[in-house]
Amino acid sequence: MSNPINLADKLAQFSEHWSPRIVGVFNGHDLMVVKAKGEFVWHSHPDTDDFFLVLKGRLRIELRDGDVVLGPGELHVVPKGVEHRPVAEEETELLIIEPAGTPNTGDPDTAVTKVSI
Amino acid sequence: MSNPINLADKLAQFSEHWSPRIVGVFNGHDLMVVKAKGEFVWHSHPDTDDFFLVLKGRLRIELRDGDVVLGPGELHVVPKGVEHRPVAEEETELLIIEPAGTPNTGDPDTAVTKVSI
Numbered sequence: 001m002s003n004p005i006n007l008a009d010k011l012a013q014f015s016e017h018w019s020p021r022i023v024g025v026f027n028g029h030d031l032m033v034v035k036a037k038g039e040f041v042w043h044s045h046p047d048t049d050d051f052f053l054v055l056k057g058r059l060r061i062e063l064r065d066g067d068v069v070l071g072p073g074e075l076h077v078v079p080k081g082v083e084h085r086p087v088a089e090e091e092t093e094l095l096i097i098e099p100a101g102t103p104n105t106g107d108p109d110t111a112v113t114k115v116s117i
Numbered sequence: 118m119s120n121p122i123n124l125a126d127k128l129a130q131f132s133e134h135w136s137p138r139i140v141g142v143f144n145g146h147d148l149m150v151v152k153a154k155g156e157f158v159w160h161s162h163p164d165t166d167d168f169f170l171v172l173k174g175r176l177r178i179e180l181r182d183g184d185v186v187l188g189p190g191e192l193h194v195v196p197k198g199v200e201h202r203p204v205a206e207e208e209t210e211l212l213i214i215e216p217a218g219t220p221n222t223g224d225p226d227t228a229v230t231k232v233s234i
Contacts, residue, residue, distance in 0.1 A: 002183060004191035026166050026194050026214065029144070049143050053212075055190065066119060073172065074121035077143045095170075097143065 007033055007055055011093050013117055020096060020104060022116040030114060032096050036088040043083070043106035048099050050078040057092025061085070124150055124172055128210050130234055137213060137221060139233040147231060149213045153205040160200070160223035165216050167195040174209025178202070 010023045010033050018040055020032035036059060052059060053075040061068045061076055062085040068076045078084045098104075103111030127140045127150050135157055137149035153176060169176060170192040178185045178193055179202040185193045195201045215221075220228030 002185050004185050004187040004193045007190045007192065024192065024194050026168050027146070027197075027216070031168075031192070031194070051143050051148075068119050068121050070121040073124045075124065075141065075148070076121045077141050077148070080144075099144070 005031075007093075007095060010117055011035065011055075017091070018104070019112050020114050022114050025100065026097070028099055029097050030100050030102075032098070032114065034094050034096055036086060036092045036094060037090070038088065040086045041105055041110070042085045044078075044081055045098070045102060045106050046081055048102055049080050050084070051095075051097040052076050052078070052086070053095040055093040055095060057088060057090050059092050059094065060087045060089075062087060122148075124210075124212060127234055128152065128172070134208070135221070136229050137231050139231050142217065143214070145216055146214050147217050147219075149215070149231060151211050151213055153203060153209045153211060154207070155205065157203045158222055158227070159202045161195075161198055162215070162219060162223050163198055165219055166197050167201070168212075168214040169193050169195070169203070170212040172210040172212060174205060174207050176209050176211065177204045177206075179204060 005023050017035050017037045020034040022030045022032050024031040054070040054072050059070045105111045122140050134152050134154045137151040139147045139149050141148040171187040171189050176187045222228045
């Protein structure tokens with residue numbers, strides 16, 4: 001018998017904001033947990049949609065044509081190429097999914113290195 | 118301002134077991150919620166991994182080399198080609214992800230039609 005991936009346990013292992021940790025893989029995508037607080041940068045991903053599922057807290061995804069606000073158990077997919085800026089007033093925990101190697105800022109020069117835990 | 122996808126709201130819209138509802142799309146994949154109760158069939162997907170995230174309840178994924186038991190906030194990915202049988206003793210709610218058009222039983226002849234809600 002093997003163990004499932006417990007998202008809360010994974011999130012308890014780090015405290016940095018906007019620094020995704022890889023917890024699994026699925027069809028060439030990284031499954032990641034991330035802690036968000038404050039404003040991220042405006043960015044887009046030319047080659048991939050961006051999946052956000054809020055586990056705890058509250059995330060506002062600012063879009064050029066209006067915002068989407070997510071609470072726990074709510075998800076939103078930003079289509080590829082669409083500019084967005086995630087903002088969390090309080091510390092917020094997320095499951096995000098991106099193709100392996102996708103820079104989190106949309107730009108390899110400013111992206112953080114994603115570590116597996 | 119647009120609305121996020123609220124998974125609990127989507128799950129409240131139907132009662133059938135093992136009948137996934139499509140709630141969104143992501144990189145050619147369907148994002149689906151499903152209610153599980155009882156034993157599903159042993160099956161595998163030759164061309165895709167199978168993503169399971171438990172939202173409520175408890176899911177046992179039986180595998181030929183041992184089981185994985187998932188509670189709320191826990192996920193497991195069954196690699197492509199690996200035989201598995203999901204079993205839920207109590208009614209269990211899941212987020213699952215599969216490429217659009219994947220038969221839920223691994224076999225188009227026995228698969229249910231996935232409806233968008």
